[in-house]
Amino acid sequence: MVIRNTPFYVLSGGLAIVFLFPLAWAAIASVMATPGSAQVTGAGLGNYRALFSWQDGLPTYFMNSVIISCLTVLVTLGVSLPGGYAFAKFDFPLRNTIFLATLAILMVPVATMLIPLFVLLKVIGLQDSLIGLSLVLAMFQLPFATFMMRVSIEGVPKELEEAAKVDGCGTFGVLRKIILPAIQPGIVTVALFAFLAAWNDFITPLILISDSTKMPLALAITTMREQSIGVIDYGSLEAGVVVMAVPCLLLFFGLQGQYVRGFMSGALKG
Amino acid sequence: MAASSDWGGSSALRPTRWWQMRRRSQQLAGLAYVTPTVIFLAVFFLAPLALVVRMSASRWPLLGGDKGFNLPDNYNAIADSSLFGPAVVFTIEYTILATVLLIGMGLGLALLIQAGGKWRGFIRTAVLLPSAMGLASASLLFWGLYSNQVGPINPILQAMHLTSSPIQFLEEPLSALWWTTFLIVWRFAGFYMLILLVGLQSIPRDLYEAASIDGANRWETFRHITIPLLSRSLALSFILCITGSMLAFDQFYILTQGGPDNSTMTIVQLIYHYAFQSQNLGTAAATSVVLLAILLVLNAIQFFRLRGADEAK
Numbered sequence: 001m002v003i004r005n006t007p008f009y010v011l012s013g014g015l016a017i018v019f020l021f022p023l024a025w026a027a028i029a030s031v032m033a034t035p036g037s038a039q040v041t042g043a044g045l046g047n048y049r050a051l052f053s054w055q056d057g058l059p060t061y062f063m064n065s066v067i068i069s070c071l072t073v074l075v076t077l078g079v080s081l082p083g084g085y086a087f088a089k090f091d092f093p094l095r096n097t098i099f100l101a102t103l104a105i106l107m108v109p110v111a112t113m114l115i116p117l118f119v120l121l122k123v124i125g126l127q128d129s130l131i132g133l134s135l136v137l138a139m140f141q142l143p144f145a146t147f148m149m150r151v152s153i154e155g156v157p158k159e160l161e162e163a164a165k166v167d168g169c170g171t172f173g174v175l176r177k178i179i180l181p182a183i184q185p186g187i188v189t190v191a192l193f194a195f196l197a198a199w200n201d202f203i204t205p206l207i208l209i210s211d212s213t214k215m216p217l218a219l220a221i222t223t224m225r226e227q228s229i230g231v232i233d234y235g236s237l238e239a240g241v242v243v244m245a246v247p248c249l250l251l252f253f254g255l256q257g258q259y260v261r262g263f264m265s266g267a268l269k270g
Numbered sequence: 271m272a273a274s275s276d277w278g279g280s281s282a283l284r285p286t287r288w289w290q291m292r293r294r295s296q297q298l299a300g301l302a303y304v305t306p307t308v309i310f311l312a313v314f315f316l317a318p319l320a321l322v323v324r325m326s327a328s329r330w331p332l333l334g335g336d337k338g339f340n341l342p343d344n345y346n347a348i349a350d351s352s353l354f355g356p357a358v359v360f361t362i363e364y365t366i367l368a369t370v371l372l373i374g375m376g377l378g379l380a381l382l383i384q385a386g387g388k389w390r391g392f393i394r395t396a397v398l399l400p401s402a403m404g405l406a407s408a409s410l411l412f413w414g415l416y417s418n419q420v421g422p423i424n425p426i427l428q429a430m431h432l433t434s435s436p437i438q439f440l441e442e443p444l445s446a447l448w449w450t451t452f453l454i455v456w457r458f459a460g461f462y463m464l465i466l467l468v469g470l471q472s473i474p475r476d477l478y479e480a481a482s483i484d485g486a487n488r489w490e491t492f493r494h495i496t497i498p499l500l501s502r503s504l505a506l507s508f509i510l511c512i513t514g515s516m517l518a519f520d521q522f523y524i525l526t527q528g529g530p531d532n533s534t535m536t537i538v539q540l541i542y543h544y545a546f547q548s549q550n551l552g553t554a555a556a557t558s559v560v561l562l563a564i565l566l567v568l569n570a571i572q573f574f575r576l577r578g579a580d581e582a583k
Contacts, residue, residue, distance in 0.1 A: 008385075009387075016396040019397050019400060019459075020396050022412065023400070023411075025422055026414070029420060034420045080307075082304070083304055083307035086299075086300045086302075086304035086307075090296055091296060091297065092296070092300035092301045093301075095304075098307065102307060105315055108319065109538075110517065111541055112561055112562045113315075113318050115322060116325060116558075119321060120317060120321060135314060171303075196404075200403075200404025201404075202405065202406035202523075202524075203542075206523075207546075218406040218407060218410075221410060225413075234414045234419060237410060244403075244407040248403055249402055252398075252399065
């Protein structure tokens, strides 16, 4: 038995090392001294301090990322929740056409949309703004979010609604008092996906944002690398990677069950 | 909300009137709730879609805006460009490589975890952890990991006497492609493992028992039970992986910047290049339209294959 299991453990151990090593290295490199880094000798927080005060300062970029991600979540939910409610519970003209048009966003590559959106945002006065960027990011989330909301709301038992209607609730009352509490897991999944997608998106701000004070983290760190002259400061770069990754990893560990289940249901239905 | 005022109706009215009014109020309420979606679709989806087609038929410099209709100059410019053909070929090469490796790896990992063992939860978490990270930050991480200046891989390999000369990760076209794909496998393997694991777990146990009673060996079981019953999950993985890889951008933009010598330039990078380096939004829009056409064809093919697979069941 031991002999039969040995290759299994070697394989598993090897895989775990391959997948965890880069993360561990980034964490270590971010506190170590390298040629050109702010941390001159040994280990310490010098790289983080350098990153903290680089150009507009880490807090600015961090806050930009937070604002963009939160706005994207709010807009995504604000549009997909009533939208999903309409598709799930009401009959109206063009219902299926509008639903299919929403799903059709999935068929069009993000890159195809960004060049015209770059021009369009200028026309409506939202160029180079966090709001414009968030609206675009929310649009990319709309197919998945609307689908999730529709499926979740369809699953709410009709009896609950009827009871609320008897108690004199209007359609909005039903949405607020009955449906909203019943579809909490769906809302968390949609919010989590929207948050992570907005936090991690790179090409959208790269094309839509040129004002350096409005850059989210990923764009700012990449710009920092491009602007370094001579020796590249890998220490601060990896510190930036850690700052970007930590919120994602915290969300992952905090919501691992939800995350995995959300992934699974998304994978099954998507 | 006005539409909800006669929600539930009034039983004093005659039944047909009551139903008509109820239906009308239902329709109005539905339309009211779907309005934000419709506005969003119109402004951020349909308008840009129409605009990209319009732009692809116009001279449209980055600074200066619309300079009038010039069809088919932008499309001719793409066809004549020395970058477009190689970018399409490279994107397809990368897509094949990434798809084969990612789905192979995802399937292998799913089977490994399905087989169980003490470390199952630990392995699953380790493999999934990179999936929580953004692709741009993962690319920046690997840019450091692959660098000659601070990268740890060559020193480790040399200390273990595994290599005599250091690996040049991103300096040559072929190794740049391989090591960028390695990053992608690292980042996405967990995602495909999850999709395939869900598929594996939905295969009824008794089918395996029946196969073992019939004396099927491991390979036969895998070939005749696991693979056919996994076809839906596999098809989904293929669609996601092929579409995602055809749109590759972040990893090449950050790791190779399309180099060396434009050898790792993908189609989406080319769009960016036309728009912001050549400052020609018209050509960038035309490339976007071509990319959209390629993906629609690819998705249509895969959709019909998926439907075919479903009907064959």
